[in-house]
Amino acid sequence: MNEKLTRWLREPLFHFLAIGVALFGLNLLLTRGDSAAEADRRVAVTETEIRWLRDTWQSRWQRPPTERELRGLVDDYVRQEVLYREALTMGLDRDDEVIRRRMVQKIEFLTSDLASQVQPTETQLQAYFQENLDRYLIPERRSFAHIYFNLDRRGEAAVADAERLLARLRDAPPGSIQPAELGDRFMLQHEYPLQREQDVARTFGQRFAAALFELEPGQWQGPIASGYGLHLAYVVAAEERQVPDLDLVRPRVLLDYGTWLREQANDAMLASVRSRYTVEIDEAAIRALALGGDSAAGDR
Amino acid sequence: MTSTLTRVLAVLLPAAAVISNSALAQDPIPPPEALEGAFKSQKHFSPYAGRNFPTHVYWGDTHLHTAMSMDAGAFGNRLGLDDAYRFARGEEVTAATGQRVKLGRPLDFLVVADHSDNMGFFPNLFAGKPEILADPTGKRWYEMIQAGGQQAVGAALEIIDAASKGTFPQSLYYAPGSAPYRSAWEETIEAAEKYNEPGEFTAFIGYEWTSLVPPGNNLHRVVVYRDGGDKAVRTEPFTMFRPAGSTNPEDLWTVLQAYEDKTGGRLLAIPHNGNLSNGMMFPLVNPVTNRQLTREYAETRIRWEPLYEATQIKGDGEAHPYLSPTDEFADYETWDKGNLNLSELKTREMLQYEYARTALQLGLQVEQQVGVNPYKFGMIGSTDSHTSLATAEEENFFGKHSGTEPDAMRWEHPVLALGDVTILGWEQVSSGYAAVWATENTREAIFDAMMRRETYATTGPRMLVRFFGGWEFTADDAELRMPGGVGYSKGVPMGGDLPVRSGNGAPTFLVGALKDPFSGNLDRIQIVKGWLDGRGQRHEKVYDVAWSDAGRRQPGPDGTLPPVGNTVDVANATWTNTIGAPELLTVWTDPDFDASQPAVYYARVIEIPTPRWTAYDALRFGITMDPEVQMTTQERAYTSPIWYTP
Numbered sequence A: 001m002n003e004k005l006t007r008w009l010r011e012p013l014f015h016f017l018a019i020g021v022a023l024f025g026l027n028l029l030l031t032r033g034d035s036a037a038e039a040d041r042r043v044a045v046t047e048t049e050i051r052w053l054r055d056t057w058q059s060r061w062q063r064p065p066t067e068r069e070l071r072g073l074v075d076d077y078v079r080q081e082v083l084y085r086e087a088l089t090m091g092l093d094r095d096d097e098v099i100r101r102r103m104v105q106k107i108e109f110l111t112s113d114l115a116s117q118v119q120p121t122e123t124q125l126q127a128y129f130q131e132n133l134d135r136y137l138i139p140e141r142r143s144f145a146h147i148y149f150n151l152d153r154r155g156e157a158a159v160a161d162a163e164r165l166l167a168r169l170r171d172a173p174p175g176s177i178q179p180a181e182l183g184d185r186f187m188l189q190h191e192y193p194l195q196r197e198q199d200v201a202r203t204f205g206q207r208f209a210a211a212l213f214e215l216e217p218g219q220w221q222g223p224i225a226s227g228y229g230l231h232l233a234y235v236v237a238a239e240e241r242q243v244p245d246l247d248l249v250r251p252r253v254l255l256d257y258g259t260w261l262r263e264q265a266n267d268a269m270l271a272s273v274r275s276r277y278t279v280e281i282d283e284a285a286i287r288a289l290a291l292g293g294d295s296a297a298g299d300r
Numbered sequence B: 001m002t003s004t005l006t007r008v009l010a011v012l013l014p015a016a017a018v019i020s021n022s023a024l025a026q027d028p029i030p031p032p033e034a035l036e037g038a039f040k041s042q043k044h045f046s047p048y049a050g051r052n053f054p055t056h057v058y059w060g061d062t063h064l065h066t067a068m069s070m071d072a073g074a075f076g077n078r079l080g081l082d083d084a085y086r087f088a089r090g091e092e093v094t095a096a097t098g099q100r101v102k103l104g105r106p107l108d109f110l111v112v113a114d115h116s117d118n119m120g121f122f123p124n125l126f127a128g129k130p131e132i133l134a135d136p137t138g139k140r141w142y143e144m145i146q147a148g149g150q151q152a153v154g155a156a157l158e159i160i161d162a163a164s165k166g167t168f169p170q171s172l173y174y175a176p177g178s179a180p181y182r183s184a185w186e187e188t189i190e191a192a193e194k195y196n197e198p199g200e201f202t203a204f205i206g207y208e209w210t211s212l213v214p215p216g217n218n219l220h221r222v223v224v225y226r227d228g229g230d231k232a233v234r235t236e237p238f239t240m241f242r243p244a245g246s247t248n249p250e251d252l253w254t255v256l257q258a259y260e261d262k263t264g265g266r267l268l269a270i271p272h273n274g275n276l277s278n279g280m281m282f283p284l285v286n287p288v289t290n291r292q293l294t295r296e297y298a299e300t301r302i303r304w305e306p307l308y309e310a311t312q313i314k315g316d317g318e319a320h321p322y323l324s325p326t327d328e329f330a331d332y333e334t335w336d337k338g339n340l341n342l343s344e345l346k347t348r349e350m351l352q353y354e355y356a357r358t359a360l361q362l363g364l365q366v367e368q369q370v371g372v373n374p375y376k377f378g379m380i381g382s383t384d385s386h387t388s389l390a391t392a393e394e395e396n397f398f399g400k401h402s403g404t405e406p407d408a409m410r411w412e413h414p415v416l417a418l419g420d421v422t423i424l425g426w427e428q429v430s431s432g433y434a435a436v437w438a439t440e441n442t443r444e445a446i447f448d449a450m451m452r453r454e455t456y457a458t459t460g461p462r463m464l465v466r467f468f469g470g471w472e473f474t475a476d477d478a479e480l481r482m483p484g485g486v487g488y489s490k491g492v493p494m495g496g497d498l499p500v501r502s503g504n505g506a507p508t509f510l511v512g513a514l515k516d517p518f519s520g521n522l523d524r525i526q527i528v529k530g531w532l533d534g535r536g537q538r539h540e541k542v543y544d545v546a547w548s549d550a551g552r553r554q555p556g557p558d559g560t561l562p563p564v565g566n567t568v569d570v571a572n573a574t575w576t577n578t579i580g581a582p583e584l585l586t587v588w589t590d591p592d593f594d595a596s597q598p599a600v601y602y603a604r605v606i607e608i609p610t611p612r613w614t615a616y617d618a619l620r621f622g623i624t625m626d627p628e629v630q631m632t633t634q635e636r637a638y639t640s641p642i643w644y645t646p
Helices: A003-010 A012-030 A036-040 A047-061 A067-089 A097-116 A122-131 A157-171 A197-204 A206-212 A246-275 A283-289 B002-019 B070-074 B081-088 B121-126 B136-147 B149-165 B179-195 B249-263 B295-304 B356-370 B443-451 B475-479 B483-490 B613-621
Strands: A141-149 A191-196 A220-225 A230-239 B056-064 B109-112 B202-204 B206-209 B221-225 B267-271 B307-312 B378-381 B414-418 B421-424 B433-438 B455-458 B464-470 B508-514 B522-532 B538-547 B583-589 B599-607 B636-639 B642-644
Touching (some): A141 A157, A157 A230, A191 A197, A206 A220, B121 B136, B121 B179, B221 B443, B307 B356, B464 B483, B464 B636, B475 B508, B522 B583
Parallel strands (some): B056 B109, B307 B378
Antiparallel strands (some): B056 B433, B378 B433, B522 B538, B522 B599, B599 B636, B599 B642
């Protein structure tokens, strides 16, 4: 299919038109008789249906059906159609879990399909980006050095040891300190360049990361605790939080926009449909029939 | 009747309002280079920066299924590729059962490995595509799945069973070469390309070749691409159903070679779940030819399969208590009732061909006969989760498939059953992850580290493990500030071969572990040695080489180290790190070394007891489980081995 046509087919407006035309046709077909009831009792097997039966057969058997086979298919179709309509009239579609799920799914597919075909304009993407800016901020980064105190090795003395060393470090001339040579041995690094808080949290735990990002840069401080033990820390450089240009984070924003749009479309559809119904829920029955424990008051 | 039109439009218009004013689809925009990670910055202030050996462990799952896998879909998973990647990258998603879920810490890399057979079948079955409904079996499955709940699980079991017995309806099969199959594979590739962000997160292209030798013996392999979509798209995944596919691993290797010849790309394959292979995962006799393994088999296998997935949700595969009766930690999360569909029960004779530890020794035996070791593999762990959620944390475990996501009953529902043989929900293992020592977080760097086996497996926690072998390590090296530096300069890292022996000494190993700051302290480090005696017979021994609380814990007269203790409060699902050590590091020399005997060494790191996922379930759902249900666990890591060849 050529590019232009493909694009055209993805246009939501086109979808609506197509759905509209189809429904209009269906409507005509079904109301062609004198009354709706009469139309409901009329089964027309036109070339459209027969062609569809033929194609389905062909895709399975890799050849067109013979006339006898095709007649068999038509008979089967008629049988299915009349029984289907009769079953609908008798209300057999209600309270059937399989049918309910399928119908719900079809309606959801309609909106999701529409949403997934759509790419935002530059203006829309910019607006979405600005609205959700905090998700794309380039977080503050800190470089730091630390000295480790192993609680298992030092026991209760660890805090005092750390504080004693801290007092010495405060008077030490800058550049004279090799963190790797002080405190206890540590299998990870002693210096970490340009880390985001989330990077530090992955290695040292959330508590340590939060504490580190509270420290005043430019001096040894601590001790602060991590999952490993105690640390003295020195924040040597800080890079402020930055607002990125959209182009820098465009792929991520596009991904998020797509997810958001799909959810919005489904939510909007549900909300609108629901608003046209009056929903009455027997609250007393919920309380009576549920497993005890959380009280209804807790829901408020 | 006229109202139908208005009604439909009324339903769709609100959605359209959201979507309206949108532009036409555009070509994807190339990812900017600017986001490459903080770690690549050249502005080091550290004197130690810029070293050329890996100083960073990257964490990932090499084995995750999404709704594209037919069985995952059958179990009710509707989460697709996007959800899988978003979740692995640390974002919150909604699980198939409607629960919100987020990883404690993001992963660094992910291989989405959907089953190659029938890839994409399930989304179409679920959507009720006419060609599927036209088949009576397809229609029945469709209805069972639509009904949801246990009926859907029943359908899933039937589908897996049909696949494993080779009775999957031919007319329903999604075969390579067909249009729907092609589009499923292209979707898989596109998603990996979309989420791969060098320096920040690696999304490997991959798939699982799901070989089941009738009646259901598991010879599965995950295939991982080093390449991008431009190459991967040029061939389709290898399947197991004839005529296009095969259940014989040698045929897979032929196809992998053909891909590399055609595209110039690179692939590797990772076998898993020998425990469900009923003696077929690490054979001495090729089951296809009924002859001893040949040199060609050995060369080809080790060319493609540098790693083994030693632990995952369907059981731990490092060791088995029958094979290692004196190892008190060998019976860990053992699944040994039968093959994948329990259609054939386990016999003791099968076990030696199923577990990593014994396989490493079998490899030495084959090498003596044909000159090449086919089982010279490194270790990784992964989840094999079918929920699109790579969870291996005990307190955040979402189970094997969508039918075993958290609820009050999941512990007692069977996950596998045939006749009276069952494996119950509580027996699922919240495991594992793959740890890779790599120079940066890119497809190339991580893949290359996998090829050189600089990897280790964990059952979930992210402890840091170093393991080096050489001839000159001394006790002082364990006191050094930078064990990594001396490790690389005086020896080889995990996954390597000991250098040629110099002098008369025994091999020395520098081994260290640092706890996961989110998990339990460390109990001990062990070195597991396997070797062949002068007659070519297999032997193994487990040495405790470093342990915590050494003041009160010393080996008894029989050499056994007393247990570390247990601080777990099961009722509250908590523990304290008042026992164990945050870090263990030592140099160990093999006391039983015989220079004429080939040997293989790997390290096993064991944590103190912590609550198992079942304890968190019992607490959160306020339920009491049967007394046989394990409530605590000792999580662990297995390093890739280091080999000695006389």
